[in-house]
Amino acid sequence: MGTQFTLNGQPVAADAPPTALLVNVLRDTLGQTGTHIGCDTSQCGACNVLLDDVPVKSCTLLLAQVANRSVTTIEGLAEGDRLHPMQEAFRQEHGLQCGFCTPGMVMAGIGIANRHGGEVDEETVAHELEGNLCRCTGYVNIVKAIRAGAAAMDGAAREAAE
Amino acid sequence: MSYERPGTLDDAVRLSGTGEDAAYLAGGHTLIPAMKARLRDPDLLIDLADLDELKGLVTDGERLWIGALTTHAEVSQTAGAIPALQQLASLIGDPQVRVRGTLGGSLANNDPAADYPAAVLALDAVIETDRGSHAADDFFQGMFFTALEEGELIRRVGFRIPKRAAYAKFRHPASRYALAGVFVAEFEDGVRVAVTGAGGDGVFRWTAAEEALAAGTDPASIGAPDVGDMSSDIHAGPEYRAHLCTVMLKQAVGGLS
Numbered sequence: 385m386g387t388q389f390t391l392n393g394q395p396v397a398a399d400a401p402p403t404a405l406l407v408n409v410l411r412d413t414l415g416q417t418g419t420h421i422g423c424d425t426s427q428c429g430a431c432n433v434l435l436d437d438v439p440v441k442s443c444t445l446l447l448a449q450v451a452n453r454s455v456t457t458i459e460g461l462a463e464g465d466r467l468h469p470m471q472e473a474f475r476q477e478h479g480l481q482c483g484f485c486t487p488g489m490v491m492a493g494i495g496i497a498n499r500h501g502g503e504v505d506e507e508t509v510a511h512e513l514e515g516n517l518c519r520c521t522g523y524v525n526i527v528k529a530i531r532a533g534a535a536a537m538d539g540a541a542r543e544a545a546e
Numbered sequence: 547m548s549y550e551r552p553g554t555l556d557d558a559v560r561l562s563g564t565g566e567d568a569a570y571l572a573g574g575h576t577l578i579p580a581m582k583a584r585l586r587d588p589d590l591l592i593d594l595a596d597l598d599e600l601k602g603l604v605t606d607g608e609r610l611w612i613g614a615l616t617t618h619a620e621v622s623q624t625a626g627a628i629p630a631l632q633q634l635a636s637l638i639g640d641p642q643v644r645v646r647g648t649l650g651g652s653l654a655n656n657d658p659a660a661d662y663p664a665a666v667l668a669l670d671a672v673i674e675t676d677r678g679s680h681a682a683d684d685f686f687q688g689m690f691f692t693a694l695e696e697g698e699l700i701r702r703v704g705f706r707i708p709k710r711a712a713y714a715k716f717r718h719p720a721s722r723y724a725l726a727g728v729f730v731a732e733f734e735d736g737v738r739v740a741v742t743g744a745g746g747d748g749v750f751r752w753t754a755a756e757e758a759l760a761a762g763t764d765p766a767s768i769g770a771p772d773v774g775d776m777s778s779d780i781h782a783g784p785e786y787r788a789h790l791c792t793v794m795l796k797q798a799v800g801g802l803s
Binding site: 401402403405424425426427429432438439440441443444445446448449492495496499512514515516 | 547548549551571574575578579582583591593595639640641642643645646720721722
């Protein structure tokens with residue numbers, strides 16, 4: 385009987401020590417390798433996942449700390465073939481090159497959209513991306529993608545409310 | 547390594563006596579990186595996550611009291627009684643750090659480049675624990691050392707509400723820790739100035755700057771602290787850190803509100 389939590393909407397019981405790092409449990413125990421490990425120092429943000437809809441570093445959380453809570457990884461964002469609006473915006477705006485940092489960037493972007501809404505400005509996005517490192521893009525298209533994704537998430541939320 | 551998640555503060559403190567090297571786990575954003583780097587290897591982790599009594603903010607007129615488990619994100623949004631403290635909290639780490647990291651964790655660790663120690667010292671705070679209280683001036687005892695006894699757990703921190711205050715920080719661009727951070731607080735009975743990131747023994751009160759500001763000296767003409775008292779590492783030498791203190795002091799005084 386492992387630690388129970390909800391992963392991408394499904395209940396799971398992870399058979400790993402309670403003090404294992406969440407990122408290792410996701411990747412090695414549960415086979416969800418979309419969440420990446422980019423550094424060993426809690427600085428790069430490649431491992432960001434949503435914990436109860438808030439982006440957190442899965443390399444700096446223990447499995448026991450997510451017991452009975454809800455974790456969403458990059459694998460859990462799309463609905464079938466339909467990408468999440470933030471994923472779609474990264475595709476449209478070419479917000480990636482090698483793609484290694486992208487799962488964490490998308491999660492950080494969702495957090496920015498949730499905190500600041502659909503009209504978030506460039507400066508705010510840049511400031512709030514300080515916990516995500518990208519070694520390819522120079523960030524310009526990532527910032528564009530997050531602004532477009534935030535606007536699309538806002539639009540989708542309004543549509544859903546109507 | 548074993549893991550416990552007590553439901554009460556008393557149980558947490560009792561558990562801390564049962565391990566060879568027990569560690570309290572608050573936000574974990576210093577402890578877990580330190581464990582990953584093999585700098586810490588506790589045999590017992592005591593997760594404080596369920597201790598709701600250690601969360602939240604309350605004002606009693608003279609002081610703003612913040613629970614030890616309150617996150618940086620919450621302080622940045624809700625510590626309106628002291629805007630400089632809100633601003634300081636919004637500059638810690640990054641958004642993902644701020645939703646997990648806590649006030650109590652930062653203080654108990656006393657990293658020489660952490661932000662909160664500067665606010666605690668400049669705002670003449672009181673640190674309440676499970677067994678008593680500490681004045682800020684006695685709490686910090688050199689980098690990574692505090693007045694906390696083995697197993698002593700911070701409950702809450704009472705910041706004196708100043709007339710005006712400001713924090714200015716020169717951040718290391720990768721870690722976001724302070725290379726030099728200066729917190730200036732004005733009270734009816736004087737000015738307090740605390741510096742983090744730069745001192746060889748961790749956070750310190752810059753008394754020469756306090757006296758100069760109280761005497762009405764132009765902050766631009768206040769001299770740097772003694773180079774011999776500065777820290778030095780691969781990121782910055784002591785002369786540069788001493789100079790940064792003067793620049794951050796000017797910025798902080800210019801931003802007082």
